[in-house]
Amino acid sequence: MDSSQISLGVGARPGPDLPGPFAVGRYAKVLQEEMRKRARVLLIGEVTGMGRSRKQAYFELRDGEGAVPCVIWLNDLERAGLPEGALRDGVEVVIAGGPDYYPGGGAASPSFSFRATHVRLAGEGDLMARLEALRTQLRGEGLFELQKQLARPALPKTIGVVTAEGGAARRDLLAGLARRGWGGTVVWAFAPVQDRHAAPAIARALQDLAARPEIEAIVVTRGGGSLADLWAFCDETLCRTVAMLRVPVVSAVGHERDSTLIDDVAAIFCSTPTHAAEAVVPLDCGAARRDLGRMALTLRRGADGAIGARARHLGALARGPARALQRQRTFLNQKTREIRAASERGIAERAASQRRIAGLVLERARRRALGQVERAGEEGRRHGVALDMASERAVAQRREALRQAAVALRAHDPERTLERGYALAETEDGEPLTGAAAVAAAGRFSLRFSDGRVDARTAADPGPGTGGDRRD
């Protein structure tokens, strides 16, 4: 406010730099005028604290960040053509108007308000525009990603659920969990799911659940409705709370996917509570039990099979050497037979060959010998005549020599001497006694003449039976 607009009635100043002091009633009047000069705008928010006086209706228009007190003349409200009772707590409305200030009166208190001249229920378009603005803001802050980065257990043992106590969503969720074969613990945190109290209550319930360490995942769910009905789940504070939780949140709000802002910030969103049951317990427990049984069987067969197969292999290996020996023995026997057969053939062939060669050699030798014989015969015949003549001469010569030798020999033959009257003294055994001593020593002897033998004894010999000397 420009201090020049207000004329001062007194000159005293409370401080060195401030204008005034002004009379407050006058100031209030100027303030009212200034407020009414402010630009007229449209506001959107939730109606709370709805009330009426004789001339006007009053309420607060509020969202997650703040509120403005509003008033509307009843005749303006009637012109709006709203259904009876439509303007009530919890509804989203769009109002047109501007700020106003009531300076008060003698008995009435002064107040600030937003003077609405028009009012209508907020449409989908209005809400979508607000939702998109919020969505852009939260996405820009990276709040959509935080929950999606959390690990979601396949088989949680304890889950938390935020929903309306009497809602159908509770029943549907339980049915879905039962179909999963899941029999863990559900911790309920009931909260209103529609009106201006819903968002703070839901946020508080989520925080309380997340504070329990045994809770591994949380479901937030409610049944279907219009965007205005679901508007609590687009609350900025609630969505910021969800984004910052350490526990993954599954949202199943309304029956349309991705319609509320909590769907964007949650770890996963679903269209129905039944789907939320499958999301919060990803494992089909019945199927998992069957799979586990199969895997256990596979493992047992794997161990038994590995040992059995190797035992059989080892057994085969143990029998291997004997089989190998047998194979080698058979092989050797076969080769021996082949070699024998081959050598017999070879020997026969070689023998035949040698016979052929020997025949050829013998034939050649025979022919050569025959040739030599013929040649020798021829030569023999040639020398035969000379040989015959030489032989006859040699025989004659030898015959003459022999005759001469016989003559010479005969000349020396003692028999020839005997023939001339000599006698030969011999022992009784025929050995010649060639001296007197020998005869004296022999005592008995024989004299051989050419015509016979005469026994004799020396005189000294005693004769037969006497043993004394005897003279002839």
Next chain:
Amino acid sequence: MTDSAPASYEDAVERLEEIIDRLDSGQAGLRETLDLCKEGRTLVDYCAGELDAVGEGLKELNLDDLAAKLDSSATPGA
């Protein structure tokens, strides 16, 4: 093979599937096969325990009930 307990059911199942794939490949030696089967049996026991923990019927608690129950069990002599 690790001697520590698996971090979660899904980790255990993932490892079990690896083990079974390896066994099915027929490339594991006898020692490795026996080790894998031993590890696999431990994992199966763990998974069976996890399934048993959620196999005894669904229980419902209010948050206040849970807090009271846990607080009483945490108080000696309660």
